[in-house]
Amino acid sequence: MRVDFYQLSRDPAEAALPLIARNVMNVGERLLVVAADPQQRQRICQALWSLSSEAFLANGMAGEGDEERQPILLSDTVSPLNGAKFLAIADGQWREGETPFERTFFLFDGATVQHARDTWRMLRGRQGVEHFYWKQEGGRWVQAG
Template sequence: MRVDFYQLSRDPAEVALPLIAGKVIGSGERLLVVSADGEQRKRIRQALWSAGPDTFLANGEVGDGQEERQPILLSDAPQPANGAKFMAIADGQWREGSEPFARTFYLFDESTVQQARGVWRELRSREAVEHYYWKQEGGRWIQAG
C-alpha cells in the first residue's frame, strides 16, 4: 500500500485532482475520489470534465447509475463501485476502505493538517506501507521530507 500526502497550500483539491486523475487514468487504472462535501464533489466533477479540450476526464458520481463503468467515480465513502485500486481523499478527512487500495492520494489543507500529521505517524508504524509527502512550490508539486 502506498499513501501520497499532498499538502494544499495554493490550489484547492479541485485544481490538484485533475492532474492526479489524469496520471492515474493515463496509466490504465481507475480512481475513486472521496469527499463528504457534496458541493466539493460537484466542483471536482466540473474540473474533471473541463480539464481541457483534449484532456477532459470522464467521471460520474455514486448514485448516478452505471458506477462500474466510470473511470473516475466520486463518492462520500471509500467503496470502489468502479473497481478502482486508487483512491483520492479530497476533503482532508482520512478514511480507508474495507480492502486496502494500492495507492491513496491524501489531499489536505491548513484546516486538516493536524489530522494529516496524525495519519502520517500512524502509517509509519504499519508494515508494508510506503508514504510520501508532496508540497506545492512555485506552482509545481515537489516531493519533500
C-alpha cells in the same frame, strides 16, 4: 500500499485532482475520489470535465447508476464500485476501505494539517505502507522530506 500526502497551499483539491486523475488514467487504472461535501464533489466533477479544451476526464457520481463503468467515481464513501485500485481523499479526512487500495492520494490543507500529521504517524507504524509527502513550490509539486 502507497500513500501520497499532498499539502494544498495555493490551489484547492479541485485544481490538484485533475492532474492526479490524468496520471492515474495514463497508467490504465481507475480512481475513486472521496469527499464528504456534495458541493466539493460537484466542483471536482466540473474540474475533471474541463481539464483542458482538448481533453476531459470522464467521471460520474456514486448513486447515479452505472458506477462500475466510471473510470473516475466520485463518492462520499470508500466503496470502489468502479473497481478502482487508486483512491483520492479530497477533503483531508482520512478514510480506509475494507480492502487496501494500491495507492492513496491524501489531499489536505491548513485546516486539516494536524489530522494529516496524525494520519502520517498512524501509517508510519503499519507494515507494508510506504508514504510520501508532497508540497507545492513555485506552482509545481515537489517531494518534501
